[in-house]
Amino acid sequence: xxxxxxxxxxxxxxxxxxxxxxxxxxxxxxxxxxxxxxxxxxxxxxxxxxxxxxxxxxxxxxxxxxxxxxxxxxxxxxxxxxxxxxxxxxxxxxxxxxxxxxxxxxxxxxxxxxxxxxxxxxxxxxxxxxxxxxxxxxxxxxxxxxxxxxxxxxxxxxxxxxxxxxxxxxxxxxxxxxxxxxxxxxxxxxxxxxxxxxxxxxxxxxxxxxxxxxxxxxxxxxxxxxxxxxxxxxxxxxxxxxxxxxxxxxxxxxxxxxxxxxxxxxxxxxxxxxxxxxxxxxxxxxxxxxxxxxxxxxxxxxxxxxxxxxxxxxxxxxxxxxxxxxxxxxxxxxxxxxxxxxxxxxxxxxx
Amino acid sequence: xxxxxxxxxxxxxxxxxxxxxxxxxxxxxxxxxxxxxxxxxxxxxxxxxxxxxxxxxxxxxxxxxxxxxxxxxxxxxxxxxxxxxxxxxxxxxxxxxxxxxxxxxxxxxxxxxxxxxxxxxxxxxxxxxxxxxxxxxxxxxxxxxxxxxxxxxxxxxxxxxxxxxxxxxxxxxxxxxxxxxxxxxxxxxxxxxxxxxxxxxxxxxxxxxxxxxxxxxxxxxxxxxxxxxxxxxxxxxxxxxxxxxxxxxxxxxxxxxxxxxxxxxxxxxxxxxxxxxxxxxxxxxxxxxxxxxxxxxxxxxxxxxxxxxxxxxxxxxxxxxxxxxxxxxxxxxxxxxxxxxxxxxxxxxxxxxxxxxxxxxxxxxxxxxxxxxxxxxxxxxxxxxxxxxxxxxxxxxxxxxxxxxxxxxxxxxxxxxxxxxxxxxxxxxxxxxxxxxxxxxxxxxxxxxxxxxxxxxxxxxxxxxxxxxxxxxxxxxxxxxxxxxxxxxxxxxxxxxxxxxxxxxxxxxxxxxxxxxxxxxxxxxxxxxxxxxxxxxxxxxxxxxxxxxxxx
Ligand code: FES
Numbered sequence: 001x002x003x004x005x006x007x008x009x010x011x012x013x014x015x016x017x018x019x020x021x022x023x024x025x026x027x028x029x030x031x032x033x034x035x036x037x038x039x040x041x042x043x044x045x046x047x048x049x050x051x052x053x054x055x056x057x058x059x060x061x062x063x064x065x066x067x068x069x070x071x072x073x074x075x076x077x078x079x080x081x082x083x084x085x086x087x088x089x090x091x092x093x094x095x096x097x098x099x100x101x102x103x104x105x106x107x108x109x110x111x112x113x114x115x116x117x118x119x120x121x122x123x124x125x126x127x128x129x130x131x132x133x134x135x136x137x138x139x140x141x142x143x144x145x146x147x148x149x150x151x152x153x154x155x156x157x158x159x160x161x162x163x164x165x166x167x168x169x170x171x172x173x174x175x176x177x178x179x180x181x182x183x184x185x186x187x188x189x190x191x192x193x194x195x196x197x198x199x200x201x202x203x204x205x206x207x208x209x210x211x212x213x214x215x216x217x218x219x220x221x222x223x224x225x226x227x228x229x230x231x232x233x234x235x236x237x238x239x240x241x242x243x244x245x246x247x248x249x250x251x252x253x254x255x256x257x258x259x260x261x262x263x264x265x266x267x268x269x270x271x272x273x274x275x276x277x278x279x280x281x282x283x284x285x286x287x288x289x290x291x292x293x294x295x296x297x298x299x300x301x302x303x304x305x306x307x308x309x310x311x312x313x314x315x316x317x318x319x320x321x322x323x324x325x326x327x328x329x330x331x332x333x334x335x336x337x338x339x340x341x342x343x344x345x346x347x348x349x350x351x
Numbered sequence: 352x353x354x355x356x357x358x359x360x361x362x363x364x365x366x367x368x369x370x371x372x373x374x375x376x377x378x379x380x381x382x383x384x385x386x387x388x389x390x391x392x393x394x395x396x397x398x399x400x401x402x403x404x405x406x407x408x409x410x411x412x413x414x415x416x417x418x419x420x421x422x423x424x425x426x427x428x429x430x431x432x433x434x435x436x437x438x439x440x441x442x443x444x445x446x447x448x449x450x451x452x453x454x455x456x457x458x459x460x461x462x463x464x465x466x467x468x469x470x471x472x473x474x475x476x477x478x479x480x481x482x483x484x485x486x487x488x489x490x491x492x493x494x495x496x497x498x499x500x501x502x503x504x505x506x507x508x509x510x511x512x513x514x515x516x517x518x519x520x521x522x523x524x525x526x527x528x529x530x531x532x533x534x535x536x537x538x539x540x541x542x543x544x545x546x547x548x549x550x551x552x553x554x555x556x557x558x559x560x561x562x563x564x565x566x567x568x569x570x571x572x573x574x575x576x577x578x579x580x581x582x583x584x585x586x587x588x589x590x591x592x593x594x595x596x597x598x599x600x601x602x603x604x605x606x607x608x609x610x611x612x613x614x615x616x617x618x619x620x621x622x623x624x625x626x627x628x629x630x631x632x633x634x635x636x637x638x639x640x641x642x643x644x645x646x647x648x649x650x651x652x653x654x655x656x657x658x659x660x661x662x663x664x665x666x667x668x669x670x671x672x673x674x675x676x677x678x679x680x681x682x683x684x685x686x687x688x689x690x691x692x693x694x695x696x697x698x699x700x701x702x703x704x705x706x707x708x709x710x711x712x713x714x715x716x717x718x719x720x721x722x723x724x725x726x727x728x729x730x731x732x733x734x735x736x737x738x739x740x741x742x743x744x745x746x747x748x749x750x751x752x753x754x755x756x757x758x759x760x761x762x763x764x765x766x767x768x769x770x771x772x773x774x775x776x777x778x779x780x781x782x783x784x785x786x787x788x789x790x791x792x793x794x795x796x797x798x799x800x801x802x803x804x805x806x807x808x809x810x811x812x813x814x815x816x817x818x819x820x821x822x823x824x825x826x827x828x829x830x831x832x833x834x835x836x837x838x839x840x841x842x843x844x845x846x847x848x849x850x851x852x853x854x855x856x857x858x859x860x861x862x863x864x865x866x867x868x869x870x871x872x873x874x875x876x877x878x879x880x881x882x883x884x885x886x887x888x889x890x891x892x893x894x895x896x897x898x899x900x901x902x903x
Contacts, residue, residue, distance in 0.1 A: 022890075023890050024834065024837055024890055024893050024894070024897075025808075025834075025837050025838055025841040025842075025890055025893070026834070026838065027607060027608065027609075027610070027838050027842075028607045028608075028834045028835050028838060029607060029608045030607060030608030030615065031607055031608070031835065070467055070468060075443070075464065075465060075466075075467050076443050076464065084644060084645075087646070088470060090467060090468070090470075090471075091470045091471050091474070091642075091643060092643050092644075093643075094468050094471045094643070095471050095474070095475075095639050095640060095642045095643020095644070096639075096640055096643045096644075098471070098636075098639040098643075099636045099637065099638075099639035099640030099641075099642075099643060100636065100640075101636070102632045102633075102635040102636035102639060103632065103633055103635075103636025103637060103640070104632075104636070105629070105632040105636075106629040106630060106631065106632030106633030106634075106635075106636060107629070107632075107633060108629070109625045109626070109628055109629025109632065110625065110626055110629040110630065110633070112625055112629075113621070113622050113625035113626045113629065114626075117621050117622045117625060118622070119617065119622070120617075121615050121616060121617065122398075122400055122615070122616070122617070122618060123400070123608065123609075123613040123614070123615045124399070124400035124600070124613060124614050124615075125612060125613055125614075126600055126611070126612050126613060126614055126729060128727060129503040129598075129599065129727060130727075177558060178558070180558040180559070180561060180568075181557040181558040181559070181560060181561040181562050181566075181568070182557060182561075182562055183554070183557065184553040184554060184556070184557045187557075187562075187563055188553065188563070207659070225659070227659075233451055234437070234451065238437075239435075239565050239566075239656075239657070239658060240562070240563050240564065240565065240566060242657065242658055242659045243539075243563070243564050243565060243658030243659070244563075246658070246659035275659055276658075276659075279543065279683065279696065279697070280539065280540050280542070280543020280544060280546075280547075280678070280697060281539045281540075281542060281543045281564070281658075282536055282539060282540070282661055283658065283659045283660055283661045285660075285661055297661055297761070298536060298540065298661070299675075299678055299679040300679060300760065300761065300771055300772075300775065301683065311683055313772055313775075314679075314683065314775075315678060315679060315680075315681050315682065315683045315696045315697070316683045316696070317683040317684060317685030317694055317695075317696045318683075318685055344543075344564075345542070345543035345546050345547070345694070345697070346546070346547070346685060346692045346694040346697075347546040347547070347552055347553045347556075347692065347694070348546075348548075348549050348550055348551075348552050348553055348691055348692060348693070349553055349690075349691065349692075350691075350692040351687070351690040351691065351692070
């Protein structure tokens with residue numbers, strides 16, 4: 001882009017540089033300094049001085065108060081303070097005393113600067129950031145000499161291989177990160193329910209009572225949470241397991257179930273869906289009885305549990321996976337296999 | 352002292368022409384100067400001039416909150432245990448007694464309830480972080496709307512942008528460390544987002560978490576990144592940022608005696624030192640008081656994280672709210688082909704998120720390319736005198752706010768009794784429409800203000816005094832503005848838009864104009880063309896009106 005095509009400015013360029021006589025817009029220059037009250041009135045100055053010192057004294061007192069609160073107030077003492085409600089007395093006292101101690105130092109210093117220190121405005125010159133042409137030429141000359149002595153420009157093979165090796169060497173750093181974690185393999189495709197087989201079905205255990213459940217325990221319109229039998233809270237991998245296994249049981253009057261395949265997977269209207277949202281994996285917890293809609297509190301994906309957990313609103317991309325359940329000979333609800341598809345957020349390898 | 356003495360005593364010493372120090376302090380300074388060269392260093396800087404304007408405090412707030420965060424952060428690391436190993440809680444907070452939780456959560460509980468003052472420091476740390484990000488954002492807006500990012504300060508704009516970006520992420524990680532129910536939900540969100548990356552997402556997730564979600568690695572890893580990696584980079588950037596501020600010297604508003612070649616203000620010592628130093632204590636004091644009064648992130652109310660549980664007001668800190676908004680308003684598109692799933696519903700927001708930020712990061716380069724202006728600028732633009740820039744900034748803020756509404760749609764729904772679905776539909780539309788509307792309104796507003804300035808310059812200020820003319824007409828007396836005001840209102844430049852080169856050159860040969868040049872000319876017309884500025888009054892116009900033949 002050549003310089004002559006660059007835009008220029010309206011109005012005379014030198015407008016505010018040369019104060020031509022009779023130019024009403026010319027820069028009148030720095031205004032004269034106007035003295036403050038404290039500059040001319042010795043009593044006002046004395047008062048300001050006392051005010052500043054007072055603030056510093058208040059700060060000292062507040063620090064003493066801070067230490068006293070630390071020693072005197074028990075950590076578990078709760079007090080009622082309007083309008084904050086019930087708060088920790090220690091936190092309240094420490095915070096306020098510290099706040100006052102710091103604030104008063106600041107207020108004192110600022111007040112001092114504003115009233116007593118000189119408020120003469122001074123101009124200082126700026127120098128252009130760019131070097132002048134002589135320096136520029138000199139530096140470029142020196143660089144050229146250096147470059148020529150290295151033969152960097154002449155020996156192209158050295159240059160290119162150097163660039164290549166420099167570009168590749170950071171890869172070692174990336175490779176070293178490999179052992180941060182195991183490979184995904186097919187771990188995301190399975191849950192803890194894959195221990196279940198038609199021969200050895202796995203009972204569903206109520207999340208709250210920790211007991212196996214019978215079909216009649218679940219009333220129409222209710223939502224119950226379950227986990228596979230054998231998964232205990234103090235197991236080493238409990239968190240990781242429950243992040244995939246968590247189950248949500250609803251019972252819907254069979255005539256209200258719209259999706260026939262979904263009804264088949266359930267037992268007498270009891271449907272077992274993954275509790276983990278297929279969006280980014282929050283647990284779903286809000287259920288509306290009349291509409292059979294389940295809502296994820298994180299980004300409001302809404303699933304119609306009566307219709308195969310189809311997504312009817314929100315950012316989730318596919319329905320909640322459903323677990324096939326039935327009852328065993330004692331009448332307890334059991335699963336006979338894993339979910340047909342992976343639970344939780346979707347990922348590249350998910351088919 | 353010894354240095355001073357020996358200088359006079361030692362026979363083999365080179366003769367020093369320096370005067371004897373007048374007192375102990377000078378002697379110490381002399382000693383240090385001999386080793387560190389402090390006199391030459393201080394010469395340029397002791398009385399360095401800083402211009403004063405309230406908005407310059409915004410940057411200071413950023414600096415001071417950052418210092419507060421580091422101070423309190425060091426304290427917290429002394430007590431915090433960044434481990435996901437499980438323990439059963441037996442602390443002084445009775446409601447959680449006997450509950451299983453990670454050591455990270457348990458030690459945060461201890462900091463909050465058993466370490467005296469621990470809760471206070473935790474609260475100061477969190478509040479300071481919130482103020483830090485807010486101040487950076489507002490500071491950035493100040494720099495944007497006044498054009499302070501122009502040459503020679505573009506690099507510093509980038510540094511500042513990186514600081515904001517890193518600050519946001521470090522905030523997210525710090526917020527995740529206590530491993531409470533709310534923060535765990537945020538980490539789960541991150542896992543879903545990583546999984547949505549095509550091709551390598553699954554691997555990234557396994558390497559990041561050291562296995563399947565949540566595993567036992569993520570908190571310790573976040574800890575290292577939160578306290579070491581990101582703050583380290585940030586300290587470096589911050590120092591560079593400040594060195595450049597020092598080197599470039601502050602910008603200033605146009606006004607009497609202020610030019611592009613000087614900087615007018617108060618000297619570093621003592622006024623600026625006292626004011627800025629005092630301001631640090633003011634900020635620290637206010638944040639301490641906030642920590643005493645307003646509870647932030649009460650993790651005990653949420654409980655420890657369990658992947659199968661969630662609390663209803665699952666909300667990130669506000670500065671992450673716009674990413675949350677993006678993910679909430681995006682329709683759940685999933686593309687499935689050849690046995691693979693591309694999760695557009697998460698991946699698209701994941702890509703738009705940095706884009707929304709990056710657009711503002713490269714803005715200085717866009718503007719200087721459009722204007723073709725290669726000069727240094729130290730006088731600030733009043734926002735009204737750069738209507739397009741101001742409009743763009745306002746549009747960007749409106750986008751941010753819309754997404755914040757999207758991110759908090761559940762809270763808005765419950766508080767204002769609206770349908771959550773309606774809010775989401777509204778945000779989906781507003782995401783595209785509102786920035787445009789905001790841009791148009793802001794630009795017109797600026798032009799209106801420019802018109803008013805012009806009016807003021809030419810006809811003076813309304814005095815409120817009504818005069819009756821001999822023939823019965825009532826007029827309001829206008830008072831001439833003093834010269835410093837006139838200068839202030841007319842000091843800005845008004846760039847002309849770039850002209851396209853002639854279709855044919857002087858020899859009659861058709862000149863080729865590239866697409867890039869054409870775009871640039873078009874943008875330039877948008878920025879500086881007729882509809883984008885009101886011609887400022889000229890001295891002749893002013894003269895004509897004030898010479899007595901005018902209408903008042
Ligand atoms: S995780 Fe459920 S909607 Fe996002």
